[in-house]
Structure formats: C-alpha cells, structure tokens
Amino acid sequence: MxxxxxxxxxxxxxxxxDGRPVAAREGDSVAAALLAAGIVVCRTTPVSGAARAPYCMxxxxxxxxxTIDGRGNRQACLVRAEPGMAVATQVGKRELGR
Amino acid sequence: xxxxxxxDYDLAxxxxxxxxxxxxxxxxxxxxxxxxxxxxxxxxxxxxxxxxLVWVQSKGLGMPEYAAWTKRSSDAWGGFAxxxxxxxxxxxxxxxxxxxxxxxxxxxxxxxxxxxRRLHNQPHMVQYPYEILDxxxxxxxxxxxxxxxxGASYCPLDGHCNSLRLLKALHAGMKSEGAAYLANxxxxxxxxxxxxxxxxxxxxxxxxxxxxxxxxNGNARLAAMVGLKAPVRPQRGxxxxxxxxxxxxxxxxxxxRQTDEGSVLIGDSxxxxxxxxxxGLGVLSTMxxxxxxxxxxxxxxxxxxxxxxxxxxxxxxxxxxxRSESAPGAFVATCHSGVTLAAGxxxxxxxxxxxxxxxxxxxxxxxxxxxxxxxx
Numbered sequence: 001m002x003x004x005x006x007x008x009x010x011x012x013x014x015x016x017x018d019g020r021p022v023a024a025r026e027g028d029s030v031a032a033a034l035l036a037a038g039i040v041v042c043r044t045t046p047v048s049g050a051a052r053a054p055y056c057m058x059x060x061x062x063x064x065x066x067t068i069d070g071r072g073n074r075q076a077c078l079v080r081a082e083p084g085m086a087v088a089t090q091v092g093k094r095e096l097g098r
Numbered sequence: 099x100x101x102x103x104x105x106d107y108d109l110a111x112x113x114x115x116x117x118x119x120x121x122x123x124x125x126x127x128x129x130x131x132x133x134x135x136x137x138x139x140x141x142x143x144x145x146x147x148x149x150x151l152v153w154v155q156s157k158g159l160g161m162p163e164y165a166a167w168t169k170r171s172s173d174a175w176g177g178f179a180x181x182x183x184x185x186x187x188x189x190x191x192x193x194x195x196x197x198x199x200x201x202x203x204x205x206x207x208x209x210x211x212x213x214x215r216r217l218h219n220q221p222h223m224v225q226y227p228y229e230i231l232d233x234x235x236x237x238x239x240x241x242x243x244x245x246x247x248x249g250a251s252y253c254p255l256d257g258h259c260n261s262l263r264l265l266k267a268l269h270a271g272m273k274s275e276g277a278a279y280l281a282n283x284x285x286x287x288x289x290x291x292x293x294x295x296x297x298x299x300x301x302x303x304x305x306x307x308x309x310x311x312x313x314x315n316g317n318a319r320l321a322a323m324v325g326l327k328a329p330v331r332p333q334r335g336x337x338x339x340x341x342x343x344x345x346x347x348x349x350x351x352x353x354x355r356q357t358d359e360g361s362v363l364i365g366d367s368x369x370x371x372x373x374x375x376x377x378g379l380g381v382l383s384t385m386x387x388x389x390x391x392x393x394x395x396x397x398x399x400x401x402x403x404x405x406x407x408x409x410x411x412x413x414x415x416x417x418x419x420x421r422s423e424s425a426p427g428a429f430v431a432t433c434h435s436g437v438t439l440a441a442g443x444x445x446x447x448x449x450x451x452x453x454x455x456x457x458x459x460x461x462x463x464x465x466x467x468x469x470x471x472x473x474x
Binding site for chain 2: 046047071073092093094095096097
C-alpha cells in the first residue's frame with residue numbers, strides 16, 4: 001500500500017513487530033515503519049474492537065496506539081524507530097502496568 | 099410574542115436532567131401526559147458531569163430518613179436498570195459489588211469509623227451492614243492498593259453505573275412513553291392561573307395541570323414563582339478521566355472507579371466556586387496524587403480529559419421534595435445524587451406526582467426545615 005520514495009534512504013534500523021523482524025530506516029517514526037512494512041492495522045479499539053491504523057501522523061488523532069517495549073498506548077507516530085525496539089500491535093485496551 | 103403552544107399536559111417537568119427525566123419517565127409510564135422543558139446546550143448540567151456512583155454508605159448523618167430513602171433507591175436500582183433496558187434497549191451498566199472508601203492515614207481511618215458509628219447509632223437509622231477494614235484485610239479484596247492505604251470502610255450496598263447512558267436511556271424511555279421533550283425552553287415565568295399552570299419560555303406558553311421543578315440550581319429562582327422554596331447553591335466537583343485499560347478494579351471507590359468501558363474516573367473534590375465550572379490544576383493534582391497513593395500502578399496511565407461540574411447543594415446536603423401550599427399542584431425535587439436516587443425518583447416519587455400528592459414519609463424533606471431560626 002505504501003512505498004518509500006526512492007530518495008529516502010538512510011541507515012537500516014531493525015525492530016520487531018509482534019516478534020517478527022521488520023526493517024525500518026533511520027529517522028522513521030514507528031508508525032511510518034509499520035506502514036512501510038505493510039502493517040496497516042496497528043490496534044483494535046477498546047470498546048467495539050474495530051480495527052485502527054495510523055492516520056494523522058502528527059500526534060493529534062491517537063489512532064496509531066501500539067505497545068512499545070512493553071508499554072501500551074504509545075503514539076507510534078511520535079516515537080522514533082530505534083534498533084532492537086519491540087513493537088506490539090494492540091488488541092483492545094492496554095493493561096495496567098503495561 | 100412567539101406562538102403559544104396550547105397543548106394540555108397533566109404534568110410539566112422543568113428540567114431534563116437525571117432528576118427531571120427519571121420522574122418524567124416514571125410519570126409517563128403511569129399514563130400521565132408529560133412535557134419536559136429543558137434548557138439548551140449551554141446549560142449547567144450536573145447530569146453530564148457526575149461521577150456515576152450509586153452510593154449508600156455514609157449518607158444520612160443528621161437525617162436518617164435520607165439514609166432510608168437512599169437505601170430504598172439503591173435496593174430498587176437493579177430492577178430499575180432491568181426495566182430501562184427492556185423499555186429502551188440501553189444497558190446502563192449497573193453493578194452493585196459493594197463499595198469502598200479508602201483512607202490514607204490512621205487519622206482518616208479513625209475519623210471514617212467514627213462518622214459511620216455516629217451515623218448508624220442515630221435513632222430510627224435504617225439497618226444495613228458495613229465494615230471497617232485494615233490494610234491487610236483490604237488488600238485481599240483490592241490487591242492493587244499501595245502501602246499508603248491504611249484501611250477502608252466497605253458497604254455491600256454501594257454500586258455504580260454508566261450515568262451518561264442512564265440519561266440517554268431515560269430520555270429514550272420518556273419519549274417512547276409519549277412524553278414531549280422540549281429543548282431550548284428556558285423557563286422565564288411560571289404561575290398558577292385558573293386552576294392550571296402557565297409556563298412561559300421564549301418559545302411561548304405551555305399549560306399543565308401540575309408542575310414539577312427539577313431544574314437543579316435553577317430551582318432557586320423558579321420556586322419563588324409558585325410559593326415554594328429551594329435554597330440550593332452550586333458546589334463544584336472536578337473529575338479526571340484516564341485512557342481505557344483492561345479491568346483491574348472490581349469495586350467502585352468513593353473517589354475512584356473504573357467504568358464499564360475501562361476508563362478510570364478520579365473525582366470527589368468539593369469547592370464553593372459559585373457558577374464557575376472551570377477546572378484547576380491545584381485540585382486536580384491533589385486528586386491525582388491521592389489516586390496514585392491508593393493504586394500506585396495508575397501513575398503510568400495517561401489522562402485524557404478533565405472537567406468540572408456543579409452539584410446542586412442544599413445547606414444541610416439533603417434533598418428537597420416539597421409541594422406548594424399556595425399553588426396546589428406545584429412540586430419541587432432537588433438533590434445532589436441524581437444517579438443514586440434515579441430509581442427512587444422513577445419508581446416511587448413519580449407515582450406520587452402522578453397521583454398529585456407526596457407520601458407522608460417525604461414530609462421530612464420539605465424546605466420548611468430551613469425556616470427554623472438559626473438562634474433556636
């Protein structure tokens with residue numbers, strides 16, 4: 001669905017999403033990395049369970065919530081992808097203490 | 099002059115909040131032709147800002163009849179919620195697992211125990227169980243509490259609900275029973291004339307055989323027009339709401355509860371601020387700090403919203419239910435517990451209004467109690 005612009009290069013950053021390796025580029029937000037890897041559903045909503053994807057990419061809409069390094073409800077568009085980062089798509093509500 | 103609405107109603111309810119709509123629903127179900135006159139979007143609405151507890155413990159010190167009235171409503175709440183769901187399809191998420199009041203120091207716990215002892219030692223106090231628990235006993239039921247929690251009081255009658263859905267359900271219910279809901283009808287003038295009530299708003303005049311004032315803090319102004327008194331004042335409460343999390347708390351706490359949809363509400367502040375319903379960081383941060391001492395793992399949660407709302411408070415904190423001597427057919431109902439008392443209002447008070455008379459057991463709630471000289 002999303003393709004990187006050819007001029008966008010940079011060092012490779014390896015992270016995992018739900019335990020699977022995903023290749024990102026230095027400077028990517030986690031949300032950009034997810035979309036570039038073809039992972040469009042990043043979570044389901046806490047009440048109705050509807051699927052959600054990154055939307056505004058600028059911190060306003062809170063649609064791109066994921067679990068990052070064990071902490072839930074992080075805004076993927078506001079967190080820079082780092083080597084070794086463990087990202088998990090989120091099913092429903094976050095847990096207290098996660 | 100704007101056009102008149104020459105429609106006849108048995109009962110005009112002024113105020114479409116939880117008190118007015120519970121009574122309107124109950125009266126309409128009894129075959130009354132009911133009109134509800136509500137304000138517009140900018141009204142002060144305690145019914146949209148409340149904490150949604152259905153709460154019994156500690157209520158009624160100084161008026162045991164209020165404890166009994168509260169318990170009666172609480173006991174009826176489950177059936178009330180079932181009836182509302184059957185009538186409207188809305189599940190108001192009522193749960194009654196019992197509730198806790200947490201204490202963060204020995205002094206708080208001793209004060210709490212003393213208050214409840216005095217409450218339950220009153221003559222004619224309605225009987226119901228409660229417990230005082232120390233930290234260890236409490237931790238067995240609330241494993242998430244922090245070391246700062248010294249103990250708690252527990253009452254098995256306490257519960258909570260989704261109060262926004264309750265308001266929605268009552269509105270849907272009263273409309274399906276044929277009640278007319280009239281928004282943007284801020285009442286300017288009200289009088290008894292030729293055996294009926296004439297109620298004037300910017301949209302014109304409406305007539306009804308009986309009138310119930312259920313306008314919250316607006317009752318203070320309206321009551322005088324029909325020979326009633328409703329000395330009420332706004333009292334500000336602030337609320338913090340967090341993001342939704344998986345269920346971790348199976349009981350409502352007096353100052354903190356997890357909603358049916360997973361949010362954590364933190365509340366129960368009390369301020370005298372007139373009609374100022376803005377929030378303030380000082381009070382909010384104190385509330386948040388106490389909440390984190392109660393449940394330390396809350397510290398990691400994101401706050402998504404805060405708000406303030408205005409309670410409708412009498413001098414003694416008890417409700418007013420009254421009928422007018424000089425304008426027969428005019429009634430007033432006001433309280434600061436529109437959620438807890440919703441079942442009582444719909445199931446017990448509404449039939450009284452349909453019949454046109456308050457039952458003798460409500461005489462104690464008359465505003466005449468405020469007429470006693472301060473020197474007496």
